[in-house]
Amino acid sequence: MKKIILSAVLVVICIAGISCKRPLAVSVSASAEQSSAIDGVLKDFTKETGIKVVVNSLQGTAPQTISNISGALNSQSSPDFVIFDLVWVPSFASASLLEPLDKYIQSSKFDTSVFFPNVFSSVDTREGVIIALPLTMDAGVVFYRKDAAEAYGLTNLPSSYKEISDYSRNVSKKIKSAGRGALLNNAYYAFQGSITEQTVCNFIEAAVSNGGGISVQNGKFVINTPQNKKALEILSELIKSKVSSTKNYELVKDEYIRAFFQQGGAFAVRGWASDISFHNSSVSLLKGKTAVYDVPSVIKGKSSPVAGGLHMAVAAKSVSKDNASRLALYLASKKVQKKLALSGGITPSRADVYSDAEIISMRPEYAVLPALFSKAVLRPVDPRYPKASEIMQKYISAALYGAYLPADALIKCQAELDQI
Known part of the structure; x- marks a missing residue:
């Protein structure tokens, strides 16, 4: 990796x-x-x-x-x-x-x-x-192709992961109908899934929006909960169902995922608010063609961007x-x-x-x-968090690319976190 x-x-x-x-x-x-x-x-x-x-x-x-x-x-x-x-x-x-x-x-x-x-x-x-x-x-945000949404007559941007899936399929149909004149290569919702801190942030956003998250109880990090299991299953399913690209594992650096989006590889991408200037800069391929909205949630209306x-x-x-x-x-x-x-x-x-x-x-x-x-939420404010994150990155990423079932990944992750 x-x-x-x-x-x-x-x-x-x-x-x-x-x-x-x-x-x-x-x-x-x-x-x-x-x-x-x-x-x-x-x-x-x-x-x-x-x-x-x-x-x-x-x-x-x-x-x-x-x-x-x-x-x-x-x-x-x-x-x-x-x-x-x-x-x-x-x-x-x-x-x-x-x-x-x-x-x-x-x-x-x-x-x-x-x-x-x-x-x-x-x-x-x-x-x-x-x-x-x-x-x-800073905080997590979603950038989307405003120009494509307007050109294809798409309104009511998706706010939940379920709506993201439905929306992506709709955009995909529009791209196929447009043929060579399509504004996008793919209708993906892109997010980082490799062994990196942002993958943990993506997971926390989904987990907190489902009533879960990473907590510290009695001196121990707690990740293996029903709410977190459902959140990880939803993220994994996005890739499995091809709503998100398998390139998620390759997009290790922020600049890689920005480039993927800039080159038409996705309709929307989970990024950071600090990317907003880049997407609107003179060097951007998409200047004036993007807009920002909240990160998606499991429970509709519960968007929970991670602070940075x-x-x-x-x-x-x-x-x-x-x-x-x-x-x-x-x-x-x-x-x-x-x-x-x-x-x-x-x-x-x-x-x-x-x-x-x-x-x-x-x-x-x-x-x-x-x-x-x-409304940005924090990762655990704990001096041991950097070590805990290394462990979580490994198992969350493994669940996303199918090496473990989400439930098994969380069990194994919890066992290692308990040793910190």
């Missing part, structure tokens, strides 16, 4: 006149687009404050990268400032690798109520102490905590968040940016995002 390669970015603050060592990279799952946008505002920070910021990058699998992060934060040459995926915040916080930010936030009178509370209060706050701040906000995004923190062993916290608050400011959205296509972590007049004018596609972000 292929393993997802995550990009990583290390941010080290160096005050003029003070020598800083360059530890390993620690910022995980920043796409090339995100990294470029972040680099731009870091340069602005240096211009405005005189504080130099050195950015280093590396690539590796998720286990390799989280190991590098921990090693760097534990070392005597620890970085000052780190940016990484929200699911890793609990792991670093539980190991006391992150500096509490409360005193810096209070002294600057920064208002944290601007963040989406469903994420900030659970992820960035530990036992009443703020240990990180959200840099971007990049978070930032000050390293506990930083020798420049005041300046590192200054950078955190700078990146969280409305001015910078707005610039990230306008120039970099970043989906901001601040809810108030989405109501800004210039954002509404320049990024009209963002209008649907606040409501979606407000």
Whole structure:
């Protein structure tokens, strides 16, 4: 099986006149687009404050990268400032690798109520102490071919997995009738099914929408429930019945599944809200031809998108905590968040940016995002989650491509989770 390669970015603050060592990279799952946008505002920070910021990058699998992060934060040459995926915040916080930010936030009178509370209060706050701040906000969405829906006279977009199946078959008939003039090659609903974190997210969205999900009970991760079994059966059936493509297993990286959709391989694709700028960019083959709606649900009307995004923190062993916290608050400011959205296509972590007049004018596609972000659900906020995810990825993917029946996959998955 292929393993997802995550990009990583290390941010080290160096005050003029003070020598800083360059530890390993620690910022995980920043796409090339995100990294470029972040680099731009870091340069602005240096211009405005005189504080130099050195950015280093590396690539590796998720286990390799989280190991590098921990090693760097534990070392005597620890970085000052780190940016990484929200699911890793609990792991670093539980190991006391992150500096509490409360005193810096209070002294600057920064208002944290601007963040989406469903994420900030659970992820960035530990036992009443703020240990990180959200840099971007993200959640699962479905992109569909608006042009094809209009051309084929299709209305009332599907909101449940059953409706997805019916809709796909209807679109397929339209494609065949159109012949060479068809706007699509296939009517698939595409989602990632390989051994990757997004496959777990797809499963959680289906499971939570059926009254299930991944919980932690008495210190144990619980996945083997009737509600989760039904959700996994439904996802597996999408592929078995050819509503979804068997290429789901090959589309390991986000950019692969985006390309599959862009090239007409699917009518709709489960992606991330942060992809919205790409699909509407000048390099997109589908600029102006796509639109966004909620991820499907098992129980109609219970759409449950999984939250994502990049978070930032000050390293506990930083020798420049005041300046590192200054950078955190700078990146969280409305001015910078707005610039990230306008120039970099970043989906901001601040809810108030989405109501800004210039954002509404320049990024009209963002209008649907606040409501979606407000109902986003979290993966288990637990320091052991990265390890649990590795196990779940393996068995969920195996059930999707038919190596195990969904019921058997969950039994085997539960047995391994119980050993964590």
